Amino acid sequence: MYLPAFESFMVRVIQQKLPSVQSEHLKQQIRGFIGQEISHGQTHHKYNQVLERQGYKFKTYLKCADFVFAELLEKKLGANMSLATIAGFEHLTAMLTDIALNQNALKDSTPIMKDLWGWHAAEEVEHQHLAFELLQTVNNSYWLRILGIILGAMIIVGFTFSGMFVLAFQERGFISRLTLVDLYNLLLGKHQLVFNGLKLIFSYFSKHDIPPHNKSRYFAEKVFTSAS
Numbered sequence: 001m002y003l004p005a006f007e008s009f010m011v012r013v014i015q016q017k018l019p020s021v022q023s024e025h026l027k028q029q030i031r032g033f034i035g036q037e038i039s040h041g042q043t044h045h046k047y048n049q050v051l052e053r054q055g056y057k058f059k060t061y062l063k064c065a066d067f068v069f070a071e072l073l074e075k076k077l078g079a080n081m082s083l084a085t086i087a088g089f090e091h092l093t094a095m096l097t098d099i100a101l102n103q104n105a106l107k108d109s110t111p112i113m114k115d116l117w118g119w120h121a122a123e124e125v126e127h128q129h130l131a132f133e134l135l136q137t138v139n140n141s142y143w144l145r146i147l148g149i150i151l152g153a154m155i156i157v158g159f160t161f162s163g164m165f166v167l168a169f170q171e172r173g174f175i176s177r178l179t180l181v182d183l184y185n186l187l188l189g190k191h192q193l194v195f196n197g198l199k200l201i202f203s204y205f206s207k208h209d210i211p212p213h214n215k216s217r218y219f220a221e222k223v224f225t226s227a228s
């Protein structure tokens, strides 16, 4: 639910930093990345509208998201810290890809939701390194990068889980033993989200370049091939 707010924040910050890129090739790639995030934001906004039509209320949650991204990050912490947060966030979207594509966790989902997340995850793989490359061009401070991954992780954990609770408390039948088992499997059991997330965060502490997610690239290409 917070993705439209986050993705439009991301587009504003990246557009602001784009003129500092010298390489025409990198500029071109970043423009493609902006285009992908705009269409993600618009599509997830449509998803939010469907939820609203179904009677779910989450306006306060969306206001909090806007406040954190536009007021706290963008205005108070500034464009460099915002870009570092975006680079950290984008590094962690590999978790989404891993769950949605590599582990095929969406195989029993409603087809339209499976398509939405499969497509989003595949495009995340495609542009995954670009926010990090832009950050390195603008400001390659190691500590800025580390603060960025910490803030990026806090956004993912904070907004994803508070969003889940906002919806779950409006759908009381959802709070059941089965949901708790699913949540356990997602976090600590079969899908190992906590372990994989920590592994990804620690890989970002390396002073070297961020390794590409080759395994995910293979699954992302499969999504693009089946769509064409």
Ligand SMILES: [Fe+2]
Pocket: 007, 036, 037, 040, 120, 124
């Ligand atoms: Fe996205």
Ligand SMILES: [Fe+2]
Pocket: 037, 090, 093, 123, 124, 127
């Ligand atoms: Fe992205």
